[in-house]
Every structure is written in C-alpha cells, then in structure tokens.
Amino acid sequence: MNKHTQVIRLVFSNIxxxxxxGIIFTSMLILLLYARGFLFFEPFLIxxxxxxxxxxFISILVVSLLTSIVTGISVFQIGMIKTNSKKIGSGIFxxxxxxxxxxxxSCSTVGFSIASSFGIAGTTAISFLNDYExxxxxxxxxxxxxxxxxxxxxxxxxxxxxxxxxxx
Numbered sequence: 206m207n208k209h210t211q212v213i214r215l216v217f218s219n220i221x222x223x224x225x226x227g228i229i230f231t232s233m234l235i236l237l238l239y240a241r242g243f244l245f246f247e248p249f250l251i252x253x254x255x256x257x258x259x260x261x262f263i264s265i266l267v268v269s270l271l272t273s274i275v276t277g278i279s280v281f282q283i284g285m286i287k288t289n290s291k292k293i294g295s296g297i298f299x300x301x302x303x304x305x306x307x308x309x310x311s312c313s314t315v316g317f318s319i320a321s322s323f324g325i326a327g328t329t330a331i332s333f334l335n336d337y338e339x340x341x342x343x344x345x346x347x348x349x350x351x352x353x354x355x356x357x358x359x360x361x362x363x364x365x366x367x368x369x370x371x372x373x
Contacts, residue, residue: 208361213274215360216281225280230273237265264342271349278356 217223238244238252241261245251254262 209357212278212357212360216278219281222277222281226273226277229276230269233269233272234265237269238262241265260339261342264339264346267346268342268349271346271353275349275352275356278353278360282356282360 217226235244239246241258243252243254243258243262243265245253
C-alpha cells in the first residue's frame with residue numbers, strides 16, 4: 206500500500222474528518238455551480254450543463270474535491286500533529302486559493318454589479334476573469350495538488366506510518 210492510501214485511510218478513518226470534508230465538498234460544489242450558472246433554485250430547482258461548458262464543470266468538481274481533501278488533512282495536522290503555524294500555512298493557503306479561484310465573480314450577476322460600480326476598470330477585471338476562468342482554475346488545481354503532496358510527505362515523515370504487511 207502506498208503512502209497516499211495510508212494517509213487518506215489514517216485521516217479519514219475518523220468520521221469527523223470525513224464529515225467535515227463531505228460538508229466542504231458539498232458546500233463548495235453547490236456554491237460554485239450556482240455562481241457559474243449551472244444550478245438554479247428559482248422558480249424550480251434546475252441543474253443544467255451545456256455541452257460547451259463541460260470543462261468548466263469538471264474543473265469545479267476537481268477544485269471542490271481537492272479543497273475538501275486538503276482541508277480535511279489540514280485539520281488532521283492541526284489536531285493530531287500539533288505542527289507550528291508556519292507548516293500549517295501551506296495547507297490553509299492552498300485551500301483558500303482553491304476556493305477563491307473557483308468562485309468567479311464574472312460568472313454571475315455579481316460581476317455585472319461590480320463592473321458597473323468600478324466602470325472601465327471593473328469591466329476590464331471582469332473580462333479578464335471571464336476569459337481566463339479555466340486557466341485560473343487549472344492553476345488552483347496545481348496549487349492544491351502541490352499542497353496535497355507536500356502534506357502527505359509531511360504526515361508520512363512526522364507520523365512514521367509503518368508499512369502494512371499484507372501477509373498477516
């Protein structure tokens with residue numbers, strides 16, 4: 206069994222970390238789908254993904270999943286390993302960046318109100334965010350991935366997880 210599987214089993218064997226990650230995943234997914242216009246609550250509950258928006262939907266799923274996993278592992282590190290704040294910062298930074306990049310202000314009606322409030326500068330910023338939505342999310346996925354791997358490495362070196370013998 207590799208170290209990733211061992212750490213995931215160690216962290217999520219505690220039901221509270223599993224529930225926390227599930228709540229974060231569900232909340233982020235609903236928020237991002239609503240902000241992007243894939244999920245509507247009025248007049249009826251409608252979930253619609255146009256064919257040309259599939260990359261955006263997949264990136265929302267991946268960002269939500271990675272953020273929930275990284276947050277669960279961060280909370281595990283804080284509670285069990287008692288690492289100092291400098292070591293914890295990378296996990297929290299990765300989670301915040303992933304969540305922040307997933308929420309695109311230009312993807313909802315909020316973007317239009319911001320653009321009208323700030324004039325040309327607001328319109329330029331909204332246009333930039335809208336044009337580079339997928340690359341921004343890919344960068345967030347990269348940061349979350351790096352955060353995940355660094356946290357796995359840190360946990361395996363600090364916890365000294367013994368390898369599981371499959372012969373027993």
